[in-house]
Amino acid sequence: MDSKQIGIEEVKSSIRDVIDFPKEGIVFKDITTAIKDPAVFKYCVDQLYNYYKDKGITKVIGIESRGFILGSALAYRLNAGFVPIRKPGKLPADTIQQSYDLEYGTDTIEIHEDALSNDDTVLIHDDLLATGGTVCAATSLVEKIGVTKTYINFMVELDFLKGRERLDEKYEVYSLLRF
Ligand code: AMP
Numbered sequence: 001m002d003s004k005q006i007g008i009e010e011v012k013s014s015i016r017d018v019i020d021f022p023k024e025g026i027v028f029k030d031i032t033t034a035i036k037d038p039a040v041f042k043y044c045v046d047q048l049y050n051y052y053k054d055k056g057i058t059k060v061i062g063i064e065s066r067g068f069i070l071g072s073a074l075a076y077r078l079n080a081g082f083v084p085i086r087k088p089g090k091l092p093a094d095t096i097q098q099s100y101d102l103e104y105g106t107d108t109i110e111i112h113e114d115a116l117s118n119d120d121t122v123l124i125h126d127d128l129l130a131t132g133g134t135v136c137a138a139t140s141l142v143e144k145i146g147v148t149k150t151y152i153n154f155m156v157e158l159d160f161l162k163g164r165e166r167l168d169e170k171y172e173v174y175s176l177l178r179f
Pocket of ligand 1: 026027028029030063064066125127128130131132133134135160163
């Protein structure tokens with residue numbers, strides 16, 4: 001048993017900044033240095049569980065691929081199902097797709113068309129909110145299926161990129177940490 005006392009500042013300082021990854025000018029927030037510590041990993045899952053436990057979540061959606069890590073642990077604790085949103089060509093059955101703009105070009109994500117029902121209460125989880133493009137594409141997929149109750153969660157939010165402004169009016173957004 002790891003009895004180390006963990007708080008939000010310990011989680012924050014356990015995230016590693018990798019300069020110029022995946023390209024020049026980006027400071028990549030590497031969560032692997034946080035989640036490899038069992039006490040930090042447990043603290044993060046427990047904090048998110050406590051925040052969402054009374055919201056009636058029936059499905060947690062994780063966005064490929066770092067969204068699968070806390071997303072699936074959280075689904076287990078919430079007694080909810082887990083649904084992956086993936087890059088094109090990875091999901092084997094019929095999917096619906098959504099494209100979104102990147103700095104240069106576009107990207108696409110997809111979900112199995114039968115993964116959710118319109119009476120689900122959904123929590124979309126990703127490791128990090130930057131500009132908000134990825135999560136907006138995820139909300140479009142969920143809306144196309146007809147889900148009306150959607151929460152959004154991140155482990156890390158980069159305030160200076162103002163991704164939250166694209167979401168706040170329509171969704172309840174909660175981030176464990178903000179830089
Ligand atoms: P965005 O669509 O701009 O909000 O970007 C969010 C997605 O890109 C998430 O899936 C993140 O994992 C990844 N991402 C973007 N910027 C960073 C960053 N600085 N550090 C780590 N991951 C990032």
